[in-house]
Amino acid sequence: MTPVLPAIQLLPLAGAVPAWRAEVDAPRWRAGCEAAAGAGGRLAALWASDERDRGQGFCVRALLVLYEGLVCLELHLADATQTYPDLSDLFACATRMQRAAHDLVGVIPQGNSDRRKWLRHGAWPEGVFPLHRDFALASSFAPGDDHYPFVRVEGEGVHEIPVGPVHAGTIEPGHFRFSIVGEKVLRLEERLGYKHKGIEKRFESMTLEDGARLAGRVSGDSTVAYAWAYAMALEGMAGVRPSARALHLRALLLERERVANHLGDLGYLGNDCALTFGFTQFWRMKEDVLRSNARAFGHRYLMDRVVPGGVACDVDSASAQAMIAEALRLKDELRTLRSIYYNHAGLQDRCITTGRLLPLTAARLGIVGLAARASGHAIDARVHPGFAPYDELQPRIASHRNGDVAARIVVRFEEAFESLRLQRLILEHLPQGALRTPVGEAAEGAFGIGWIEGWRGEVLVALEAGRGGRVRRCHPHDPSWQNWPALEHAVIGNIVPDFPLINKSFNLSYAGADL
Amino acid sequence: MQKILFQIARTGIISERPPAADESLRQVSGRLNDEVLKLLGRALAIRHVDAGSCNGCELEIHALNNPYYNLEGLGIKFVASPRHADMLLVTGPVSRNMETALKRTYDATPEPKLVVAIGDCGCDGGIFGENYASRGRVANVIPVDVAVPGCPPEPAAIIQAILTAVSAARP
Numbered sequence: 001m002t003p004v005l006p007a008i009q010l011l012p013l014a015g016a017v018p019a020w021r022a023e024v025d026a027p028r029w030r031a032g033c034e035a036a037a038g039a040g041g042r043l044a045a046l047w048a049s050d051e052r053d054r055g056q057g058f059c060v061r062a063l064l065v066l067y068e069g070l071v072c073l074e075l076h077l078a079d080a081t082q083t084y085p086d087l088s089d090l091f092a093c094a095t096r097m098q099r100a101a102h103d104l105v106g107v108i109p110q111g112n113s114d115r116r117k118w119l120r121h122g123a124w125p126e127g128v129f130p131l132h133r134d135f136a137l138a139s140s141f142a143p144g145d146d147h148y149p150f151v152r153v154e155g156e157g158v159h160e161i162p163v164g165p166v167h168a169g170t171i172e173p174g175h176f177r178f179s180i181v182g183e184k185v186l187r188l189e190e191r192l193g194y195k196h197k198g199i200e201k202r203f204e205s206m207t208l209e210d211g212a213r214l215a216g217r218v219s220g221d222s223t224v225a226y227a228w229a230y231a232m233a234l235e236g237m238a239g240v241r242p243s244a245r246a247l248h249l250r251a252l253l254l255e256r257e258r259v260a261n262h263l264g265d266l267g268y269l270g271n272d273c274a275l276t277f278g279f280t281q282f283w284r285m286k287e288d289v290l291r292s293n294a295r296a297f298g299h300r301y302l303m304d305r306v307v308p309g310g311v312a313c314d315v316d317s318a319s320a321q322a323m324i325a326e327a328l329r330l331k332d333e334l335r336t337l338r339s340i341y342y343n344h345a346g347l348q349d350r351c352i353t354t355g356r357l358l359p360l361t362a363a364r365l366g367i368v369g370l371a372a373r374a375s376g377h378a379i380d381a382r383v384h385p386g387f388a389p390y391d392e393l394q395p396r397i398a399s400h401r402n403g404d405v406a407a408r409i410v411v412r413f414e415e416a417f418e419s420l421r422l423q424r425l426i427l428e429h430l431p432q433g434a435l436r437t438p439v440g441e442a443a444e445g446a447f448g449i450g451w452i453e454g455w456r457g458e459v460l461v462a463l464e465a466g467r468g469g470r471v472r473r474c475h476p477h478d479p480s481w482q483n484w485p486a487l488e489h490a491v492i493g494n495i496v497p498d499f500p501l502i503n504k505s506f507n508l509s510y511a512g513a514d515l
Numbered sequence: 516m517q518k519i520l521f522q523i524a525r526t527g528i529i530s531e532r533p534p535a536a537d538e539s540l541r542q543v544s545g546r547l548n549d550e551v552l553k554l555l556g557r558a559l560a561i562r563h564v565d566a567g568s569c570n571g572c573e574l575e576i577h578a579l580n581n582p583y584y585n586l587e588g589l590g591i592k593f594v595a596s597p598r599h600a601d602m603l604l605v606t607g608p609v610s611r612n613m614e615t616a617l618k619r620t621y622d623a624t625p626e627p628k629l630v631v632a633i634g635d636c637g638c639d640g641g642i643f644g645e646n647y648a649s650r651g652r653v654a655n656v657i658p659v660d661v662a663v664p665g666c667p668p669e670p671a672a673i674i675q676a677i678l679t680a681v682s683a684a685r686p
Contacts, residue, residue, distance in 0.1 A: 122611075122612070122615075123611035123647065124647055130647055136647075143611065143615065165616045166597075166616050168595035169593070169595070170563045170565075170593060171573075172565050172568075172570055173565050173567075173613055194567075194613050194616070195565075195567045195568075195610050196612055196648050197567050197607075197608055197643045197646070197649040198643070198646045198647055198649055199643070201646065201647070202642075202644070202646065217569040217571070217641075217642055218569065219569060220568070220570045220573075220574060220667070221574060223571070277522075277523065279580075280582050281526065283577075283582070284529065284581060284583065287578060300575075300669065301571060301574065301667070337522070339518065340518050340519055340522070511569050511570045514610075
């Protein structure tokens with residue numbers, strides 16, 4: 001069923017998920033987004049590209065998630081204005097995406113949104129835009145001014161705690177500016193972008209085939225989700241559908257990635273509440289999963305196992321039996337540990353009502369993934385109609401209404417159980433078929449979208465083919481773009497020592513959003 | 516409490532023996548004398564710095580503390596400040612946005628500081644290489660004693676690199 005947006009002609013996009021695209025002008029860009037927001041739609045991603053070589057100026061794209069599927073609105077900015085209607089009043093999560101689009105391409109949202117730099121810091125000068133076609137990947141600039149105006153909180157007894165970019169634990173770099181009174185957090189402001197390493201520009205120097213490896217390294221903890229989303233985008237534009245066996249194996253890898261990450265996070269959540277027993281047990285189980293990944297697929301984190309056209313691994317019956325037995329054993333162990341976590345007074349005391357993100361706030365911020373599900377929003381790309389192979393597997397969504405650290409722990413447990421069930425289901429009924437279907441050359445200008453529910457939330461890849469099988473433009477989008485601002489809200493009113501616990505309960509990616 | 520104790524007893528001790536040092540990972544030799552290395556090797560404090568990785572290497576650094584590798588059992592622990600550290604464990608291609616922070620962390624680490632670069636990106640820039648936003652390998656920004664390749668290197672390989680850095684170079 002084609003979605004209806006006012007005065008916008010939607011053209012279907014070939015691929016594994018229902019998706020449409022439409023070229024719009026500025027009034028219809030606004031009207032389309034207003035209609036989508038009014039109908040309960042979300043903004044999945046916003047990015048810009050340089051189309052001047054085609055005489056089309058700059059282009060801004062907004063990817064919307066509607067009930068019917070994905071809709072990509074494309075707005076070409078005529079002549080030299082480089083401005084487009086701001087979307088941050090409709091979708092709060094648009095703000096940082098618009099700031100990043102300005103830093104990389106120079107397009108300016110017309111409206112009242114925050115215009116501070118986001119990814120740029122001091123690595124390249126103001127007025128220089130790395131994603132312009134005439135900008136060389138190897139350009140080098142002397143380190144520039146890194147001044148950044150944080151929002152100051154005024155009042156008696158208010159003081160600031162700056163944290164980062166180098167943090168106290170084994171964590172990715174980012175800066176957190178806390179404004180506090182006593183121990184209580186009045187405001188948290190995040191400053192990210194420290195890991196920006198030019199991924200989108202790097203894509204433009206690669207072939208469509210090689211791009212899959214880079215996509216798998218946007219956020220290493222979600223390598224399967226990214227590699228699959230990239231492959232889905234490429235297969236869509238090339239008109240290729242992988243075999244049922246390849247799709248089931250991809251789902252197996254994705255669920256193994258989900259279980260491994262949930263186990264690791266459950267361990268750290270215990271650790272952050274001084275229950276080191278939890279860390280030891282969950283990380284033992286995670287290591288068992290990683291080692292069986294290495295045995296069965298040749299890589300602990302399953303990097304480069306999802307490839308365009310299919311998968312680069314297979315499962316024989318011995319290995320399937322071993323993984324089924326492992327899933328059953330993990331289920332029993334998880335039950336034991338769940339009962340310990342749910343009955344541990346100290347853990348309950350730290351987690352219940354801590355870092356609360358109410359369902360209304362979650363909806364206004366447009367958050368996604370497990371954090372959304374823990375705040376009453378049962379959204380999960382895996383249950384979208386027609387999403388092979390999950391349409392056959394019928395996954396059950398885990399959700400909770402409380403939106404606190406405890407709710408995110410509950411959702412993780414439930415998802416881990418469900419994921420183990422799905423793994424067994426896949427391994428018991430693995431269909432036959434080719435592991436890899438050849439992906440022919442995609443025509444220049446072909447455009448495809450990949451959309452995968454990774455363990456953290458939905459991972460998107462928008463891909464456009466260039467000449468001779470090369471990448472013209474690739475925009476990978478991490479769910480952390482949507483969820484980082486939610487963390488700022490979740491910590492309000494909490495005490496500073498609870499921040500690490502709240503942060504870990506979301507466990508967002510810095511690399512994925514810094515690009 | 517009973518359940519916790521039962522689970523601990525059922526798990527038992529699963530820690531494995533650490534690997535031996537590997538000279539081929541060493542980038543410079545003879546920088547520190549044997550006496551200093553012996554002292555560091557018995558109680559080493561490490562500060563991890565992610566200078567721009569994809570976070571894959573971080574997953575394996577976390578795993579060093581799981582009961583199989585039990586890094587703390589070797590007298591090696593991670594500390595919260597470079598001022599408490601004997602060694603920096605650096606991942607990533609160094610992003611230009613992290614270059615200053617990495618240099619400052621290095622400057623804040625007391626002498627004699629050891630630096631271990633982790634992963635393909637730490638060794639040579641990896642798939643990201645050098646570009647307008649990436650300085651590439653760690654050695655382009657601070658001096659490196661030992662570098663361990665891999666995408667990501669497995670925990671045993673990281674332990675081997677750490678132990679190589681605190682072992683005396685064979686002539």
